[in-house]
Amino acid sequence: MRRRFIPALVALCSFGLSSAHADEVQVAVAANFTAPIQAMAADFEKTTGHKLVSSFGATGQFYAQIKNGAPFEVFLAADDSTPAKLEKEGEAVADSRFTYAIGTLALWSAKPGYVDDQGAVLKGNSYKHLSIANPKTAPYGLAATQVLEQLGLTQAVAGKLVQGENITQAQQFVATGNAELGFVALSQIYKDGKVTSGSAWVVPAKLHEPIRQDAVLLNKGKDNPAAKALLDYLKGAQAGQVLTAYGYSR
Structure with missing residues (x-):
């Protein structure tokens, strides 16, 4: 039986730059990071030529969807334990996980x-x-x-x-x-x-315990240049400026 995945909130983050080599990346984004990732989307596309297709929801719900075969390629969680669990369970690329923000x-x-x-x-x-x-x-x-x-x-x-x-x-x-x-x-x-x-x-x-928000490359994105480009972008200076503007740290 084929499952359908309908996140609570879905936003398509694309801003019109076309490229023969552009790829899309399907991203599961913790709901708290909605505004920052939307603010980054245009610069990410301008910088890399790739486009984001972002879905927003609760980290625990995304975990269940990923386990059930959802087509996400990158996961931006609201914690560090869920990406670590997915990595341990073989759903994510080993050693791709890092803290992209502290909430x-x-x-x-x-x-x-x-x-x-x-x-x-x-x-x-x-x-x-x-x-x-x-x-x-x-x-x-x-x-x-x-x-x-x-x-x-x-x-x-x-x-x-x-x-x-x-x-x-x-x-x-x-x-x-x-x-x-x-x-x-x-x-x-x-x-x-x-x-x-x-x-x-x-x-x-x-x-409270630190809200360390980890990103991880999921198995479905391991061969997608856009997925890898997004993870690199999140580590860069432009992303850092957006994080600071919205009250996050690294």
Whole structure:
């Protein structure tokens, strides 16, 4: 039986440069990295002549799809354990894995002034709903639960949690007012050194395990020049500038 793979969010990142030698690369991209990879796409195509076809979703969901034969050639995960697991299981090219970004977690509200710069709002009872991504499939959701545990708030907020399947949905719950605040990826609300809307607390890294986001070349991309070019591009200076603009580090 042939399986169909329908990621939650799909974007075609192509910008019109044609080349007789151009190739496309099918990329599974963790939802938190949506804006950065879209910002990189035009420069990547201009620089290499290759095109990105990017699908966005939760890392855990992509793992299941890759195991079931999805046509992805490169995986940009939101953690380092899932790519390592795929490599160990023979689904990825050995020694192709590396950390392309280190993510930052933020507590965010669409309301200006609602979230203070120390996150003290979490300990108050002024909110009814707190949005997080599914901690079983989304590393940023797992990090959020670790923060709550470190702050001793796990039981106190249990009845307030609204869970998105990925970090994009978690952010949308807050953006639409279905949750007063939520844990999101800083990259979703940050650009060029400032929070772009609402109010936020940048969560100290010491409150959760590092969000090391690894890239890996999947078996289906081992003979595709565009796949290898993308991995090289992610290690370069241009990609580094985009990472910084969206609040990531390396």
